[in-house]
Amino acid sequence: GDNRTSVRTSNELIAYKNVNDQPTPREMMILVDQKNEAVLLPIYGIMVAFHISTVKTVSSQQDTNRNCYVRIIFNVPGTPFTPHDANSIKNQGAIYLKEASFRSKDPRHISEVVQQIKTLRRNVMARESERAERAT
Amino acid sequence: MADGHLFNNITLGGRGGTNPGQLRVHSGGILWKKQGGGKAVEVDKSDMVGLTWMKVPRSNQLGVRIKDGLFYKFTGFRDQDVASLTSYLQSTCGITPEEKQLSVSGKNWGEVDLNGNMLTFLVGSKQAFEVSLADVAQTQLQGKNDVMLEFHVDDTTGANEKDSLMEISFHVPNSNTQFVGDENRP
Numbered sequence: 001g002d003n004r005t006s007v008r009t010s011n012e013l014i015a016y017k018n019v020n021d022q023p024t025p026r027e028m029m030i031l032v033d034q035k036n037e038a039v040l041l042p043i044y045g046i047m048v049a050f051h052i053s054t055v056k057t058v059s060s061q062q063d064t065n066r067n068c069y070v071r072i073i074f075n076v077p078g079t080p081f082t083p084h085d086a087n088s089i090k091n092q093g094a095i096y097l098k099e100a101s102f103r104s105k106d107p108r109h110i111s112e113v114v115q116q117i118k119t120l121r122r123n124v125m126a127r128e129s130e131r132a133e134r135a136t
Numbered sequence: 137m138a139d140g141h142l143f144n145n146i147t148l149g150g151r152g153g154t155n156p157g158q159l160r161v162h163s164g165g166i167l168w169k170k171q172g173g174g175k176a177v178e179v180d181k182s183d184m185v186g187l188t189w190m191k192v193p194r195s196n197q198l199g200v201r202i203k204d205g206l207f208y209k210f211t212g213f214r215d216q217d218v219a220s221l222t223s224y225l226q227s228t229c230g231i232t233p234e235e236k237q238l239s240v241s242g243k244n245w246g247e248v249d250l251n252g253n254m255l256t257f258l259v260g261s262k263q264a265f266e267v268s269l270a271d272v273a274q275t276q277l278q279g280k281n282d283v284m285l286e287f288h289v290d291d292t293t294g295a296n297e298k299d300s301l302m303e304i305s306f307h308v309p310n311s312n313t314q315f316v317g318d319e320n321r322p
Binding site: 013014015016017018019020021022023024027028029030038041042043044045046047048049050051054069070071074075076077078093094095096097098099100101102103104105106109110 | 147149150151154191192193194197209211237238239240241242243244245246247248257264265266267268281282284289297298299300301302303304305306307308309311312313
């Protein structure tokens, strides 16, 4: 019944099942994997996957030296409007990655990434809330 | 020095992305040279305190921890290299590499593990990422529950990567018992 639905939604938060499913870009750069609904971030020479549903907001900024910055904020418990409550109860004691900021050499790539993340997030959220509605 | 194994196309990973080069594993230790000269990393086997293997997408990563807390990461080993290198390292250095797994599930919650000067973020006992605290310029406590790490930034950082990490922050809920009080913060 109801119980099973909530368990399923929290288990759905899987970007990849296997290490080899994860794409490897030619360059170390932020990548949006539409198919697997994941954002890949270059952290210390490794691409680290985050499921789109963990992302809360994304924003970019450019300074006077034409450096471009992108900031990704993740969902953490205790902030309003986070759809994570089922998880935060389950993961008591866990530490959350809250934010990651990157500097980029390529403003065009960054604006593309920001758009892709926003669109993907919106689509996945819409689909999930529709599914949740149908389940009730 | 005819002994040992030679691997081409091994990248040294770190703060500034990755550098391709050549790695030689010999009876005295490990030597990595950057392609085209320049940077080299030499680790004497007596300085090695730990070795790890981690499977990464389409490759394998060898982690070498040395006495002073530094941790080098070499990527680019094929699956068949892992077995032969493991037995070679066992017999020459007397260290059995530990196996680590990379988390690809995409979760942003887990545990923080501090070892030497490495901070590891683990998701379900698998490693999501690892950062060196030696590269942290500043830490800040934001509010009661958030810890921010700011990384050193200069013109040379990220020479080999398009996007380079500047800041990360962790949210430590009140329910967490691992880090209690300010002085223990990562």
